[in-house]
Amino acid sequence: MxxxxxxxxxxxxxxxxxxxxxxxxxxxxxxxxxxxxxxxxxxxxxxxxxxxxxHPGAVAVVPLRVVDGREQVLMIKQYRHPVRVSLWEYPAGLLDVAGEDYLQAAQRELAEETDLHANQWDVLVDYFATPGGHTESLRIFLARDLEEIPEAEKTFERDEEEALFEWAWVDLDDAAAAVAAGKLHNPSAVTGTLVTYYSREKGWSTLRPAESRWLR
Incomplete structure (x- = not known):
């Protein structure tokens, strides 16, 4: 050929x-x-x-902080019944609120799942989750300059699988190594980690504005 x-x-x-x-x-x-x-x-x-x-579409968020000069990402361990596995993931959710765009949904999911809000938002990557048989479009954001939501403003009650959440800060280098070693399997965790790692290596020059258009 x-x-x-x-x-x-x-x-x-x-x-x-x-x-x-x-x-x-x-x-x-x-x-x-x-x-x-x-x-x-x-x-x-x-x-x-x-x-x-x-599928209505979905978002994921890579929350990132810098501690002692090292980038760390906040991950959540969540049980996923269809695959019978507890997966390390990033805050994520469906576009299931009428009128919400991707950025608004990401901001809501970050608040609901981590009690954090971010002052800086950028697009890391967009993808179709399973384009051979699924219309799901998914955008992953990078959230930086994080602040904890005051106790009086926390209104979301976690139930079902969300009540079993575990949280952990992970060095970005360690998260990327875990992906390469086959230890992480959630698609947003794999994709978000690798693109965050790549973007850092490029001095964050690959980031796009939070409201960038795409093929969804």
């Missing part, structure tokens, strides 16, 4: 909407729904069937 070599400026995902001949709504849950599309991939070809889950 004659495979081209791309310039860095050419390495960009592109939104293309293939024609959908028919959609069947299979199942509707509280937040997610399952659908089947008959999509025509090329002109003149027969449609193919593609099943996928519709």
């Amino acid at each position: 004659n495979i081209p070599v791309l310039e860095a400026s050419q390495l960009v995902d592109e939104r293309i909407a293939k024609p959908v001949e028919n959609t069947t709504d299979i199942w509707q849950g509280r937040f997610f729904s399952l659908h089947e599309d008959q999509v025509r991939l090329t002109e003149g070809s027969e449609p193919v069937s593609r099943e996928y889950v519709k």
Whole structure:
């Protein structure tokens, strides 16, 4: 095959909407729904069937502080029943509040899950969690200049899995090493850690404004 070599400026995902001949709504849950599309991939070809889950989107936040010249990230240990594993993660959640954008949701999740707010917000990375069968779009923010929320302003009650949270500050170098060693498995933890590590190595020059647009 004659495979081209791309310039860095050419390495960009592109939104293309293939024609959908028919959609069947299979199942509707509280937040997610399952659908089947008959999509025509090329002109003149027969449609193919593609099943996928519709998802409202989500956010994750990497809270970062500097102690004695070392960057540390705040991680949460949370039980995830579908995989039967307690995973080290970052504060995260669905876009399940009407009218919220990604930044507002991230600020809410940080407050609810860590009792912190941040004065500096930047975009680390955007991705589609499972693009072969899921519409979930996820944005990971870097939150810095952290402050604890006063006790009188803490209104969120943690229940169910959130009542079992464990918190820990982790050196960024140690978190990146844990990813490489196969010790961390949550996708936002893996992605957020590696991009934070990379961004630090680039002097934070890769960070984007908190309200940057993307392909979601």
